[in-house]
Amino acid sequence: MNILVYLEERNGQIRKPSLEAIGAAHGLGGTVSVAIIGSAPSAVIDQARKLNVSAIYTASEPRLAEYSSSATGCALAAIAKQAGADVVLVGATGRGKDLAPRVAIRLEAGYVPDVVALSNEGGDIIATHPVYAGKAQMSVKVTTSTKVYSTRPNLWKAPKDSATSEPAIHAVAVNFADSNFAEQTKELILSQGKLDVAEADIIVSGGRGMRGPENWPLIEDLAQAFGAATGASRAVVDAGWRPHSEQVGQTGKTVSPTLYVAVGISGAVQHLAGMSSAKTIVAINKDENAPIFSIVDYGVVGDAFEILPALTAEINKLRGH
Amino acid sequence: MNILVCVSQVPDTTTRINVAADGKSMDPAGVKFILNPYDELAVEEGLRLRDKHKGEVTVITVGADSAKEALRQALAMGADKGILVKADKQDSFQVAEMLAAAIMPLNPDLILLGKQSIDFDGMEMAPMLSELLNLPCATVAVGLTIDGTTAKAEKEVEGGREVISLTMPCIIAAQKGLNDPRYPSLPNIMKAKQKPIQEIVGTPSAARTAIVGMTKPDKKRANKIVKADGDANAAAHELARLLHEEAKVI
Numbered sequence: 001m002n003i004l005v006y007l008e009e010r011n012g013q014i015r016k017p018s019l020e021a022i023g024a025a026h027g028l029g030g031t032v033s034v035a036i037i038g039s040a041p042s043a044v045i046d047q048a049r050k051l052n053v054s055a056i057y058t059a060s061e062p063r064l065a066e067y068s069s070s071a072t073g074c075a076l077a078a079i080a081k082q083a084g085a086d087v088v089l090v091g092a093t094g095r096g097k098d099l100a101p102r103v104a105i106r107l108e109a110g111y112v113p114d115v116v117a118l119s120n121e122g123g124d125i126i127a128t129h130p131v132y133a134g135k136a137q138m139s140v141k142v143t144t145s146t147k148v149y150s151t152r153p154n155l156w157k158a159p160k161d162s163a164t165s166e167p168a169i170h171a172v173a174v175n176f177a178d179s180n181f182a183e184q185t186k187e188l189i190l191s192q193g194k195l196d197v198a199e200a201d202i203i204v205s206g207g208r209g210m211r212g213p214e215n216w217p218l219i220e221d222l223a224q225a226f227g228a229a230t231g232a233s234r235a236v237v238d239a240g241w242r243p244h245s246e247q248v249g250q251t252g253k254t255v256s257p258t259l260y261v262a263v264g265i266s267g268a269v270q271h272l273a274g275m276s277s278a279k280t281i282v283a284i285n286k287d288e289n290a291p292i293f294s295i296v297d298y299g300v301v302g303d304a305f306e307i308l309p310a311l312t313a314e315i316n317k318l319r320g321h
Numbered sequence: 322m323n324i325l326v327c328v329s330q331v332p333d334t335t336t337r338i339n340v341a342a343d344g345k346s347m348d349p350a351g352v353k354f355i356l357n358p359y360d361e362l363a364v365e366e367g368l369r370l371r372d373k374h375k376g377e378v379t380v381i382t383v384g385a386d387s388a389k390e391a392l393r394q395a396l397a398m399g400a401d402k403g404i405l406v407k408a409d410k411q412d413s414f415q416v417a418e419m420l421a422a423a424i425m426p427l428n429p430d431l432i433l434l435g436k437q438s439i440d441f442d443g444m445e446m447a448p449m450l451s452e453l454l455n456l457p458c459a460t461v462a463v464g465l466t467i468d469g470t471t472a473k474a475e476k477e478v479e480g481g482r483e484v485i486s487l488t489m490p491c492i493i494a495a496q497k498g499l500n501d502p503r504y505p506s507l508p509n510i511m512k513a514k515q516k517p518i519q520e521i522v523g524t525p526s527a528a529r530t531a532i533v534g535m536t537k538p539d540k541k542r543a544n545k546i547v548k549a550d551g552d553a554n555a556a557a558h559e560l561a562r563l564l565h566e567e568a569k570v571i
């Protein structure tokens with residue numbers, strides 16, 4: 001089985017969800033190659049050499065200095081054909097979720113989005129995809145010979161750097177159409193120095209129980225102690241206390257961190273929809289009947305304004321700060 | 322401006338999902354179906370652009386007869402007419418193909434969708450249509466401005482926002498934050514009943530995926546609850562200990 005993994009880069013670095021997709025590929029067994037697409041992707045090739053993959057395919061095009069999902073999809077499909085890929089894996093990032101369906105159309109392949117588990121059962125690949133906001137899971141088999149999947153971030157281990165073999169490098173010539181550049185990314189505005197909830201390994205989220213934006217330093221202090229990102233419930237975002245980019249849930253972001261800490265959040269189904277696949281869930285709430293407690297690993301029934309400073313001190317102690 | 326909005330019908334967000342007897346689909350008994358919440362944003366955006374640039378908003382859905390209800394909800398918000406592509410759909414690819422076939426002859430200036438339908442949470446329809454119709458596309462849009470032959474979309478991405486420029490006609494998939502959808506007024510709900518819904522029969526090609534099974538997540542949680550009972554320090558200490566020694570997350 002030939003597996004091709006798309007390597008997304010940001011600021012000259014391969015993004016973690018792409019590395020995790022390589023982890024998912026290794027789990028399937030087979031030959032793993034990677035695709036690097038950009039205007040001049042040289043820096044990333046050196047990083048990819050250390051990933052212990054059998055081949056690196058590149059496609060470069062000056063116009064890709066401004067990212068285009070359509071052009072990147074065109075290039076990835078061309079590479080998949082040249083590589084004879086049976087499976088194409090894309091990390092399910094914002095860009096990845098746009099890219100994978102395009103590649104599926106171009107390769108006339110079946111596609112399963114946002115996969116949380118991939119297994120090879122005697123040659124049959126079974127993909128697990130959460131549906132109905134995580135209230136159920138579907139196992140799906142792709143019935144075409146080429147198969148495309150996007151893999152949800154934070155669920156697979158990125159491969160460790162090891163350069164046991166030197167991968168073959170193939171530059172692929174792609175026939176782009178002008179229409180591939182009818183859509184281009186002009187700007188990427190990153191919120192300064194802030195860890196995004198969608199990428200964070202640990203998230204501390206606050207809800208209406210925090211009473212007001214002036215109390216957020218309590219959430220931020222705990223987040224800092226953990227090295228975590230901060231999240232929020234919709235009630236808090238709708239009230240204008242926090243930006244929408246922090247909202248976790250059905251109409252916000254879906255997250256799968258190692259640890260999710262919900263503070264003053266009641267646990268409405270729409271909130272749970274965004275975080276119920278977290279590995280460990282913790283809640284701090286003064287109401288012992290709050291629905292959130294029914295899905296937690298650990299909970300503290302108490303006043304967040306008293307628990308948060310004490311917990312921040314405990315975590316700082318444990319982490320030697 | 323000739324605006325087309327793709328809508329889907331989904332179970333209400335608070336629905337309890339039960340697996341049907343076949344073991345691979347949702348049991349529809351007792352489930353309330355609604356217009357996909359993201360599609361409300363798409364309809365709203367279409368209505369605002371129509372009011373600004375003049376023209377018409379057509380809403381389209383692929384599904385069974387019952388999906389007409391979703392069209393009626395969009396018509397009640399103010400859309401002008403509806404199209405039901407009647408078909409038994411098995412996967413997104415088929416829906417995209419049938420949508421593309423129905424949309425092609427209409428030559429819309431703008432195609433709006435929701436960023437995802439909250440049943441299968443695929444987020445795939447807009448990029449698929451983009452490929453099938455060969456039109457530029459921006460997804461997860463929280464901002465949209467149209468200036469003659471170009472559109473500018475602001476897209477939410479991890480850690481920030483992207484500004485995307487597109488040539489018209491184009492495809493935009495709406496994310497919460499793009500606008501505040503209106504509630505249909507009673508007179509408009511009545512008026513919607515008179516608005517035309519055209520029915521066409523869709524012919525799905527072979528499905529490319531097969532659902533093998535559907536299950537409810539069965540993750541067992543430790544569910545250890547510590548009561549602070551006035552001693553916040555002791556509770557915090559115990560929680561930190563559990564996270565360190567048991568969950569081993571720190």
Ligand SMILES: Cc1cc2nc3c(=O)[nH]c(=O)nc-3n(C[C@H](O)[C@H](O)[C@H](O)COP(=O)(O)OP(=O)(O)OC[C@H]3O[C@@H](n4cnc5c(N)ncnc54)[C@H](O)[C@@H]3O)c2cc1C
Binds near residue numbers: 232248
């Ligand atoms: C279509 C739709 C989509 C939605 N999408 C989302 C979404 O994406 N994300 C989302 O979060 N919600 C979403 N919601 C809203 C959701 O239904 C809830 O209204 C929302 O999650 C409630 O936010 P909350 O838990 O912060 O507030 P509340 O429900 O008001 O809960 C506050 C909690 O704080 C506790 N508390 C109060 N004081 C203290 C204290 N001193 N110490 C400790 N605890 C305290 C209370 O006991 C209570 O449990 C959606 C709703 C709909 C209809």
Ligand SMILES: Nc1ncnc2c1ncn2[C@@H]1O[C@H](COP(=O)(O)O)[C@@H](O)[C@H]1O
Binds near residue numbers: 383445
């Ligand atoms: N059956 C359908 N008919 C028409 N539009 C649809 C259908 N399914 C999905 N869509 C549109 O595609 C968007 C994204 O859906 P999805 O890719 O299924 O998550 C939805 O918000 C709708 O705008």
